[in-house]
Amino acid sequence: xxxxxxxxxxxxxxxxxxxxxxxxxxxxxxxxxxxxxxxxxxxxxxxxxxxxxxxxxxxxxxxxxxxxxxxxxxxxxxxxxxxxxxxxxxxxxxxxxxxxxxxxxxxxxxxxxxxxxxxxxxxxxxxxxxxxxxxxxxxxxxxxxxxxxxxxxxxxxxxxxxxxxxxxxxxxxxxxxxxxxxxxxxxxxxxxxxxxxxxxxxxxxxxxxxxxxxxxxxxxxxxxxxxxxxxxxxxxxxx
Numbered sequence: 001x002x003x004x005x006x007x008x009x010x011x012x013x014x015x016x017x018x019x020x021x022x023x024x025x026x027x028x029x030x031x032x033x034x035x036x037x038x039x040x041x042x043x044x045x046x047x048x049x050x051x052x053x054x055x056x057x058x059x060x061x062x063x064x065x066x067x068x069x070x071x072x073x074x075x076x077x078x079x080x081x082x083x084x085x086x087x088x089x090x091x092x093x094x095x096x097x098x099x100x101x102x103x104x105x106x107x108x109x110x111x112x113x114x115x116x117x118x119x120x121x122x123x124x125x126x127x128x129x130x131x132x133x134x135x136x137x138x139x140x141x142x143x144x145x146x147x148x149x150x151x152x153x154x155x156x157x158x159x160x161x162x163x164x165x166x167x168x169x170x171x172x173x174x175x176x177x178x179x180x181x182x183x184x185x186x187x188x189x190x191x192x193x194x195x196x197x198x199x200x201x202x203x204x205x206x207x208x209x210x211x212x213x214x215x216x217x218x219x220x221x222x223x224x225x226x227x228x229x230x231x232x233x234x235x236x237x238x239x
Contacts, residue, residue: 092182
């Protein structure tokens with residue numbers, strides 16, 4: 001898995017009229033939404049609040065929770081995302097990273113996911129965390145939940161429509177200091193559309209950060225590496 005932090009350009013391509021919902025893509029997104037609506041409770045019981053992999057050390061006492069939080073810390077270190085940033089957490093799952101960024105890095109985080117079930121779980125876990133920290137409930141049903149010193153909110157939204165949704169109106173402000181995506185890129189059929197929208201929503205002037213953690217296949221891999229690491233993932237038989 002590769003972790004990267006990429007500074008955004010000040011401008012983005014116009015993505016109007018994209019075919020994000022046309023042809024087979026609409027059916028694929030429907031299956032992804034149904035998958036997470038049905039299985040998110042199970043994933044939470046299995047993975048915990050962070051539905052992503054971790055960055056493990058050689059310490060045998062390392063837990064998956066330690067490693068998952070360490071991966072977030074590594075991304076913060078690599079990206080140099082400033083404290084108290086406004087962050088769009090794309091593919092936020094049940095909100096574990098959003099809450100971490102709010103509590104440990106004082107960020108104001110908007111998490112988006114295509115799954116209504118994940119939004120429901122994220123709201124519940126965040127309200128529980130807020131209560132533990134002595135913070136009050138959200139003033140509005142879909143308003144930010146205080147996770148001191150930051151806050152979180154969660155929206156059911158197809159990531160490929162985020163450029164249209166955050167149009168600058170009240171509650172839909174863009175100009176984020178950071179767009180964060182962890183192990184969700186594989187679910188996006190139109191990768192270029194995601195990058196275009198991310199650049200569009202980041203703070204102008206080149207000061208925003210696009211923070212990515214995902215699995216990537218290196219170029220010029222040898223046959224042994226392909227057989228050992230890539231073909232099993234891609235469902236191909238090894239030589």
